[in-house]
Amino acid sequence: MAESAYVDMSADLASKIRSGEYPPGLRLPSYSDLEAAYGVSNIVVRRAIDLLELQGLVKRMPRKGVFVSSQTRLIRVSPERQMESAEETYRHESNGNIKVEREVNDILASPWLRDEFKLSEGDAVTHTVTRASDDGKPASISDTYQPIGRNGTDGAYWLEETWRDDMANPVHRAWLGVGIGTLVKKVHQRWSTRDGQTLMVSDVSYPPDRYDAFVFRMALGPIDSDQFRDPDFRTQN
Amino acid sequence: MAESAYVDMSADLASKIRSGEYPPGLRLPSYSDLEAAYGVSNIVVRRAIDLLELQGLVKRMPRKGVFVSSQTRLIRVSPERQMESAEETYRHESNGNIKVEREVNDILASPWLRDEFKLSEGDAVTHTVTRASDDGKPASISDTYQPIGRNGTDGAYWLEETWRDDMANPVHRAWLGVGIGTLVKKVHQRWSTRDGQTLMVSDVSYPPDRYDAFVFRMALGPIDSDQFRDPDFRTQN
DNA sequence: AAGTGGTCTAGACCACGTG
DNA sequence: ACGTGGTCTAGACCACTTG
Known part of the structure; x- marks a missing residue:
């Protein structure tokens, strides 16, 4: 065993999900079943699924089960101009x-x-x-x-x-x-x-510790009420 | 106990860090000491510190200790134009x-x-x-x-x-x-x-599950080699 | 009633860093 | 040699959902 048990286990489950063997919406085997199937303890299963959850591959539903996420991802979009090199x-x-x-x-x-x-x-x-x-x-x-x-x-x-x-x-x-x-x-x-x-x-x-926040600083350019106005605040005066 | 033990414990440690009682660079008490001090088990301490780490308040150094992070935050900056309302x-x-x-x-x-x-x-x-x-x-x-x-x-x-x-x-x-x-x-x-x-x-x-990725879509506008060029790739042809 | 995930206990062994 | 954090075992009880 090169890696820790929970990493190996998580990688195995992840590959099953990405290959489609575990399709979106499917309930994963219960913790008890996974413990038995992989021959590991409680915490190994939980940490393996922690990793899957962090990657957005599964969603936990307390007292119902762990489900494979649908791959339709809602994303946050914001228009931007200009950029700089790394x-x-x-x-x-x-x-x-x-x-x-x-x-x-x-x-x-x-x-x-x-x-x-x-x-x-x-x-x-x-x-x-x-x-x-x-x-x-x-x-x-x-x-x-x-x-x-x-x-x-x-x-x-x-x-x-x-x-x-x-x-x-x-x-x-x-x-x-x-x-x-x-x-x-x-x-x-x-x-x-x-x-x-x-x-x-x-x-x-x-590296996980290089940025602990991501900032987007945007030059809005010369702005006056006609060129640019946030509709959220248009009627506050 | 209104919240789970590890949440209470994490909140307590976080307040000590933010108040300055635990200044940046300080090594937190060891897991064993924290177990004893809070009267909880191994996993409670670890989950409490998981939460602190996720917030960037502490940094784990295997076999050395858990240290309070310095508050100087390196951030990722990128210029952008335009935006839209919520x-x-x-x-x-x-x-x-x-x-x-x-x-x-x-x-x-x-x-x-x-x-x-x-x-x-x-x-x-x-x-x-x-x-x-x-x-x-x-x-x-x-x-x-x-x-x-x-x-x-x-x-x-x-x-x-x-x-x-x-x-x-x-x-x-x-x-x-x-x-x-x-x-x-x-x-x-x-x-x-x-x-x-x-x-x-x-x-x-x-909500933690609304976005599983953040995307910034940026209109670069009409671009040609003189107006805009990524210096990283300038000399590739 | 049985099963689920969430929480927690009370231990254990390991690799590595510091005295 | 000892203490550290990392990993793991083998259980336990709880709140809630489902058949």
Whole structure:
């Protein structure tokens, strides 16, 4: 047993959920049944399901059961303009010694990437791994994918940014120096054109303790009552 | 005992940390000591500290101890333009029946608000409580504060938005229908002028299960290589 | 009545850090 | 050698839901 029992168990259940063997809405076996099936104790089952719950894969219903979540996710959307590069962000955040290294490779597009970029089987994409450290401490690692020959975000109109607490993949874990059970801050970015064509996607993992809050600071630009007004407060005077 | 032992214990420790009785950097008493001091078992202490860790109040160091976190918070900043009101957001998110109700009162500014708005002792602020529901289910509750006579976000140049998982106050808990131990999604917003004067602050709590990811979708506007370019990818062609 | 998840007890062993 | 936090066992009682 390489990992702790509850991590192994959680990974096993997660793979059953993601593979569809446990479809959305299904009630998981009861704690007692899971204890018996995996030959572990109360707390191992509970911690395994803690991890699933943190990933949003299951939902606990006291006295009813643990249910597989539906994958339709309600998200918070907010329009935004402008952005800055990772390096700029870090330099604004920290006085430390920021180092960024990059590996670029062309790889065969996986089914998921083919779907994202509307490519054909056999097409390749450019894969960039970016590792950033802050005074020697790992600050982030990201995988960025884009169709061959595209130049970054040229032509992008939309940027969609999603984050969640999630488990990192082994490569990200190794760089960040965290164990398999540790939840990291994961940001997924998708740059796309005005008509919805994806130009670039990026998955970034941050150490769980680098940010304890995420802030979006937005320049609203010169604003007066005609240009911009929050309807919530329009009639208060 | 109104709440579970681990919630009571966590609240007690949290108040000691926030009051400064346990200053940043201090090592908490060991698990064994805490078990003895509170007269509880292993798991109660661990769950209490789980809650503190989730709030970012402490940091666990295996085989060394549990330490009170420093309060300097590193945050992620990203410039953004435009925004929409809470009601608009909800209507985009949901097909349900959105109801929003609002209570407005003028109250004496607390020290914290006086500091935020640079007011004098005895000055009042406008306090708005906004409750939103989605098909009868509570969707959010917020407290908004602004100096008397100001009209919402008129004149705002910056919007800073911070979120974290945190415990809600009793009023928010009651509306959201969650227990004291439940962590909710908390968003703190600060609108300010170009020179940093705060115009309005708002604290919003969402049910923990409403959003399982936060997405910021940003319109970058018409972009070409001269107007906008991600320096990370500038030299890839 | 039986089963569920939530909470809790009272122990145990382990790997690692500090004296 | 001892104490630490991390993991785990093998039970227990409770409040509530379901057949």
